[in-house]
Amino acid sequence: MSVTPTIPLATGDTASVVPGVTGVPTDALGWIIDRWSDLLSAVGDAAGIEMLQYGFMHRAFLVGILIAVMAPLIGTFLVHRQLALIGDALAHTAFAGVAVGLFINAVLDVGISPYLSAVVVAMIAALAIELISEVTDAYNDVSMAIVLSTGFALGAVLISLNAGGLAVGINQYLFGNLATVSRSNAMILIGLFLIVTLVVGTTYKQLLYVTFDETAARVAGLNVPWYNRVMTMLTAMVVVGAMQIMGVILVAAMLVVPVAGAAQLARSFREALLASIILAELAVLVGITLSFQYEATAGGTIVLVAVGLYVGAVLLGKVQSTRDIEDDIHATAEERPAD
Amino acid sequence: MTHISVEDVSFGYTASPVVRNMTFTVEAGEYVGVIGPNGSGKSTLLQLVLGLYEPDEGTISLFGQPSRAFVDRDRVGYVAQDVTENTKEMPITVAEVVLMGRFPHAGFGRISSDDRKRTREALRTVGIDHLADRKITKLSGGQRQRAYIARALAGEADVLVLDEPTVGVDAESVEAFFDLLERLNDNGMTILLVEHDIEAVLEHTDRVLCLNRELYFDGPPETFVESDALARAYGIDTRRGEVTT
Numbered sequence: 001m002s003v004t005p006t007i008p009l010a011t012g013d014t015a016s017v018v019p020g021v022t023g024v025p026t027d028a029l030g031w032i033i034d035r036w037s038d039l040l041s042a043v044g045d046a047a048g049i050e051m052l053q054y055g056f057m058h059r060a061f062l063v064g065i066l067i068a069v070m071a072p073l074i075g076t077f078l079v080h081r082q083l084a085l086i087g088d089a090l091a092h093t094a095f096a097g098v099a100v101g102l103f104i105n106a107v108l109d110v111g112i113s114p115y116l117s118a119v120v121v122a123m124i125a126a127l128a129i130e131l132i133s134e135v136t137d138a139y140n141d142v143s144m145a146i147v148l149s150t151g152f153a154l155g156a157v158l159i160s161l162n163a164g165g166l167a168v169g170i171n172q173y174l175f176g177n178l179a180t181v182s183r184s185n186a187m188i189l190i191g192l193f194l195i196v197t198l199v200v201g202t203t204y205k206q207l208l209y210v211t212f213d214e215t216a217a218r219v220a221g222l223n224v225p226w227y228n229r230v231m232t233m234l235t236a237m238v239v240v241g242a243m244q245i246m247g248v249i250l251v252a253a254m255l256v257v258p259v260a261g262a263a264q265l266a267r268s269f270r271e272a273l274l275a276s277i278i279l280a281e282l283a284v285l286v287g288i289t290l291s292f293q294y295e296a297t298a299g300g301t302i303v304l305v306a307v308g309l310y311v312g313a314v315l316l317g318k319v320q321s322t323r324d325i326e327d328d329i330h331a332t333a334e335e336r337p338a339d
Numbered sequence: 340m341t342h343i344s345v346e347d348v349s350f351g352y353t354a355s356p357v358v359r360n361m362t363f364t365v366e367a368g369e370y371v372g373v374i375g376p377n378g379s380g381k382s383t384l385l386q387l388v389l390g391l392y393e394p395d396e397g398t399i400s401l402f403g404q405p406s407r408a409f410v411d412r413d414r415v416g417y418v419a420q421d422v423t424e425n426t427k428e429m430p431i432t433v434a435e436v437v438l439m440g441r442f443p444h445a446g447f448g449r450i451s452s453d454d455r456k457r458t459r460e461a462l463r464t465v466g467i468d469h470l471a472d473r474k475i476t477k478l479s480g481g482q483r484q485r486a487y488i489a490r491a492l493a494g495e496a497d498v499l500v501l502d503e504p505t506v507g508v509d510a511e512s513v514e515a516f517f518d519l520l521e522r523l524n525d526n527g528m529t530i531l532l533v534e535h536d537i538e539a540v541l542e543h544t545d546r547v548l549c550l551n552r553e554l555y556f557d558g559p560p561e562t563f564v565e566s567d568a569l570a571r572a573y574g575i576d577t578r579r580g581e582v583t584t
Contacts, residue, residue, distance in 0.1 A: 080429040205442045205450075212431060212439065215419060216487075219389050220443045220494075221412030263430050267474050272430040 029187040036062050051292045059186045060178040060245060060298070064284040066193045067242045067254060072262070072276035073200055074238050075255035077211050077231060079263070086232065087252030089129065089144040090122050090239045093151030095248040097121030097240070098173045099158040106162050114173070115188050115240060122236035125151060130229050176247030176299040178291065185244055192241045196234050207231065208269060245288075246299040253303040254280060261310040264317030279309050340367045341403065342498050342529045343388055348397035350387055356395070357383045359553040365531060367497070370524045372540035372547050373533045376573050379551040381533045385502050388531070389417060401498070413443040416491020418484060418501045433478065433486050434471040437461055440494030454493075461492035465519060481512025485519065498529045505536065517543045537569070 037058040044052025051057050078086055101117030104110065125147050132143035159170055172180050200207065209217040210227045218224050235255070242251045262275035287302030294301075343365040350358045357380040365371055375381050386392050387399055390406035399406045402414060440461070441454040462468040465485040470478060475486060484504050491499055499520075505513045513536075521543060524530050534540050540547060541560040549556035549563065549572045556568030563569070 202447055205439075205445060205447075208435075209439050209442055212429065212436065215391070216417055216439075216490075218391055219412065219415060219417040220439075221410070222443075263428055266430040267472065268432040269430060269435055 025191075026187055029190050030183070032190065033059070033062065033183060033186055051289070056179050056181060057288075057292065059181045059183065060288055061285075063181050063186055063189050063241075063245055064288050064302075065281065066189055067238075067245070068258075068280035068284040069277055070193055070196045070238050071242055071254035072258045072280045073273065074196065074231070074234050075259040076262070076269075076273050076276055077207050078235065079256055079259045081211050084256045085141065085144055085252070086129065086235055087239055087255040089148040089151070090126055090232075090236050091243065091248045091251040092148045092155070093125035094118040094122040094236070094240045094243055094251075095173060096125075096151040096155040096158070098170075098243075098248075099155040102170075103158045103162055113184060113188065115185055115244070118240045118243065119188075119192070119237060121151075122240050123233050126232035126236040127229060130225070130232055134225060173243065174248050175297055176243065176245045176250070178245055178288065178298045181244050189241045189244065192237045196237055199230065199234060203227065203230065246302065247297075250299040250303050253306060257303065257306040257310050258283060261306075261313035264310075264313045265320070279306070279313070283309055341365070342367050342369075342401065343531065344398075344400045344403075345384075345388065346398050348387065348394045348399055350383065350392060350394045350396075352383075357552060358387065358394075361397075361550070361554050363548060363554065363557055365498075365529060367529055368524070368527050370520070370530045370543070370545045371532065372544035373531065373550065374535075374537050374540050374547065375550040375555075377535075379572070381550065382502055384550070385500055385531070385533055389415065389500060413440075413494045414497045416440070416488070416494060416496030416499045418487040418491065418499065418504050420503050420506050429476070431475055432472050433467065433475050434458060434462070436475050436486055437471075437489045437493050440490040440492070440496075443494060457495070458489075458493045461489040464492055464523075465489045479512065480508040481516060484508060484516060488519065488523075492523075496528075498531065499523065501530070501532045501534075503533055503535055505534065505539070513539070 037055060040052050040058045040061065043049070075087070078084060095118075097118030097120060098114040100121055101112050101114035104117065105112055105114075129143045129147050132146060136143070206217075206222055206227055207230075209220065209222060210224055210231075214224055217227075238255065239251050242254050246254060258276045258280035259272075261279050262272045266272035266275050283302050283306035287305045288298055290296065290305070291298040291301040341364050345361055345363050348358060348361045349356045357378075361384065373381050373384065383392070387394055388401070388406060390399070390401070390408075393407055402411060404410065438450065438454065438458045441450065441457060445451070445454060459468065459471070462471055465488050467478075467482055467485050467489065470482060470486075475483060478486065487504075488499070501520075505516060508516065517539060520530060520532070530544075532540070532544065541564065544560065547556060547558065547560050547563045548554065549568045551572040551574070555572040556563055556566060558566075
């Protein structure tokens with residue numbers, strides 16, 4: 001893939017290797033990361049929390065908290081358009097993107113972050129999903145299945161071609177890893193976070209209209225295919241961002257599980273968005289803490305906590321709706337004599 | 340002023356046209372009912388009028404502009420058959436749905452207090468302001484259709500286009516629904532209504548378009564009853580009230 005940008009962002013822990021044009025924004029992002037680290041260290045010292053003494057845990061929490069905002073933010077729109085599986089499809093192509101990055105690094109002897117190549121490949125795949133369903137009139141899940149298998153196949157082939165160097169590092173992308181969230185990876189994630197929240201913030205109304213009623217949105221003059229493309233591109237960014245700690249296989253869970261839980265509790269769309277972010281934050285914070293304490297894999301732990309919260313939300317939602325129905329019965333009983 | 344103008348329009352998804360050489364205009368304040376058997380191109384005609392498809396031949400204009408390139412989108416309100424089919428589980432309140440009518444006005448800007456005020460007024464007009472904070476999926480079919488009309492009102496639509504709005508709505512609510520349409524029409528709203536219930540169209544509208552791929556009748560309900568357009572369009576010997584579509 002010749003489209004992979006040759007921005008020399010090293011996977012190493014130093015921001016100083018980034019020259020020229022990217023210097024100013026990376027300096028700013030680096031400063032944010034440093035202050036965040038200071039803050040957590042201070043909290044850790046004050047409260048005597050051992051896990052907050054480690055720099056990699058600071059970055060893990062930072063990345064986790066940001067993911068838990070943007071994943072449900074995008075996921076809410078996806079789930080209510082019946083596109084829950086798009087995250088899975090894009091995660092598998094992001095895996096191909098990682099393989100492309102590692103492959104180029106090995107062959108050309110350069111230092112491209114596999115996360116950057118993953119962003120690019122996943123966004124191309126996102127466009128491909130939209131184009132396939134627009135051009136062939138196939139249902140969206142067919143185009144997703146095609147892109148998903150293509151992505152995984154491409155990744156598998158590239159890794160087998162260059163087995164010696166690549167296979168070693170691939171586990172961390174498949175399953176995610178707290179300890180490998182480097183400083184530059186955290187910077188990439190902050191960048192993705194800013195893009196995703198800004199775009200959703202600006203186009204919230206349009207995305208909501210398209211999600212709720214596509215035909216009425218077209219009648220109202222919205223360019224529906226364009227918003228669909230924006231949505232899938234944002235999904236690709238979130239997926240790659242979350243892949244660092246969730247891993248390819250589990251990344252889609254962050255897009256779907258908190259959203260499904262929130263839908264059980266919320267009445268309005270705004271409530272649903274807020275509730276899904278709260279549930280996701282809970283899952284990430286509890287999950288990362290547990291995975292540190294018991295040395296379990298972070299992605300899996302976070303997803304299990306999220307599913308636990310989902311089950312709780314379903315039960316709570318059932319209790320709520322029974323109460324609503326009882327209220328309705330009382331209300332109509334009181335209204336009747338007045339008729 | 341002419342709100343909708345359809346000139347010699349033909350359209351087909353495949354080689355055989357669904358809509359053939361149709362010509363009619365709808366003036367401001369008219370209440371027009373469109374009837375015809377299943378597959379007669381009623382819904383397709385509406386979608387052409389709304390600019391969702393490009394006609395193969397002929398021209399369609401809304402407010403004097405070609406409907407495909409039409410910019411004042413908020414002047415047309417569209418109420419389809421129940422759209423919640425695909426959004427059954429979506430948590431969204433009635434007020435949020437009606438507020439969508441304001442979105443084309445707001446563009447990328449913020450929702451203003453004026454937008455919220457118009458939303459409340461629209462809910463009051465259709466008589467469901469007490470349901471504003473309910474989930475839209477918890478409403479009955481009739482109440483939901485009122486919510487979609489409120490959305491069009493909130494968007495300050497001058498034309499209301501309805502595609503079989505009473506499907507799945509109970510008889511009592513249907514009566515109230517037509518009363519609402521009549522009230523809106525009295526206040527100057529132009530209405531184009533596709534409806535399978537011939538009886539209801541004859542009773543409530545001022546003008547009937549009867550079609551089956553081409554236009555068989557265009558005129559007031561009284562004249563329609565006396566003509567043989569119904570039998571010709573439906574291709575059977577039917578009497579009023581006994582047509583099943």
